[in-house]
Amino acid sequence: MTFVVTEACIKCKYTDCVEVCPVDCFYEGENMLVIDPDQCIDCGVCEPECPIDAIKADTEACIEHWIEINAAFSKAWPNISSKKPPGAEALDWESIAAKREYFSAKPAAGS
């Protein structure tokens, strides 16, 4: 088991989680974060940090898609270990549950 960043992160990307990770295993895409399952130690410290509950244990139901996204894109995107200000629209996107179609495979800008 590891922890997984899920759909709710898309276009919100609050980055509170990256500050607390003892192994710095978050990676940053254009509009969401992912966790590297090979580095995550399951300590669970990040889970309650997310203001929108985007971080889930990979044992939860129906998150297979996000497990794959985390595994694949953590190898492609740049590492992030310091908090950044969220985008201007983050608050607007918080309440939107279905965001899968907005997922961007691009790495974070400037990388």
Place this chain on the structure above:
Amino acid sequence: MWRPPQRIRFEPAPGRIPTIEEAARSRLFSPLAVGNVSLRQRTWVPAMVPWRATDDGFVTAEVIDWYARFAVGRPGAIVVEATGIRDVPSGPLLRIGHDRFVPGLQRLTAAVDEASGGHTKLFIQLIDFLAIRRRPERSKFLQQHLRITDLHRRALGDCNLGDGEVRTRLTTLDDSELARILSPQELQSLRFGHRERVTDMEIPHIRDLPAVVPPLFADAALRAKAAGFDGVELHFAHAYTMASFLSRTNTREDGYGGVREQRVRLPLEVLAAVRARVGPDYVVGCRYLADECIDGGSTLDDAMFFGVAFARANMDFISTSRGGKFDDAKQPNIGAAAYPYTGPSGYECMPQYISDERGPFGRNREPTAQIRRAIREAGFDTTLICSGGVHNFEMAEGLLADGTCDVVGAARQSLADPDWFLKISHGEGSAVRTCSYNNYCEALDQKHKPVTCQLWDREKLDVPGATLTEDGKRRLTAPPWQPSEDARPGVFAQTAKQPGSDP
């Protein structure tokens, strides 16, 4: 970090909380003579590396704060982290391989004495380790590190190739072809980084270890005595030099390997050298493995034999651990070094809350009980210390009641709450912060970051006097604990010998 595939989650609980009177009558809070010193209670904080020394191995203010914070909780004893006995660079690990390290260590012993009000005995763990290199880039390894031999030329089918040509050809091979040409050891160096072993007899300084190591330990022990420590703990455990001699994987043919009588020879010679240097009255103990927990490694049977041998040689205390070997460590990333707590044996050493049927609490309990029984049956009363997932009074008292050990060690629980001994003896056991065993601390250790506990490291960051990590995100020591208002101040001075002596 490796975890058992069963992935069963365990939740540590505070257990039954004793009253002040019950705590005062308990075994845990009763005194015990260990060699020439007397512990005021049978609680023990085992060695933990907090990554706070300077890169030159000196004591810093942060090192002193770390140990003084544990001392405020007044455990029976604290063991200072693994401290290198050689005068060689070893990163931000404490060192004791030269007299210039003594003044800093002296400040440390004085600080602990002051913070504990003279209640806590302080030992220092002495360690020797062999060289380990970072995992190299494949091309760099083949172009520079690898020593080209005729075996490589033969495998490539041309005995007249120059070294440069051999390197070039090896570089073009795919991984499976390369694996057929390199020796197992060369392949290991490529995949994990080169690591010296006690069996590398072709290397002079490895061959000479039996002559070199005893005086190094003896000199270090004498410095520890000069610095004011109450005793030394010889590091005979995990992945380091002395444990490698004890290991069944030690096949040296110079009388220091092979059968266990020969594998224990150097550790006993180290003990004898230390004893000769510090005198008969100074406390000398060791930490060693009840089980190596690797294929082909030493087992409990070996450990029982070694334990009796140590007891017979007048070891004052024996502290058990398990696992923590390089042999099954995870492959490091390129540019990083292998770490002995990343494989299944590492899990045995520091098991996490995600576990197997046996769970993470007390995995060394039964083995330690058997070692202690063997030592008692041989007629020795050597002090045994058991640790591993001990996190509440009930469990600690149980270990003493059932004869597992004489003193109870708790590393992670003491990091989570350095005051837990004090709280329990104070009748405030419900205020104990119980370790979650998520191994956040161990993850920081692996990253070589200053070790802290997730349960307190972001609390009260702005309180005056709080020292923080360089990035300002985490506090370096647990916030102070204030006893509740109705607490009786005299309890702090109360020992288990004085039950009910209310002020």
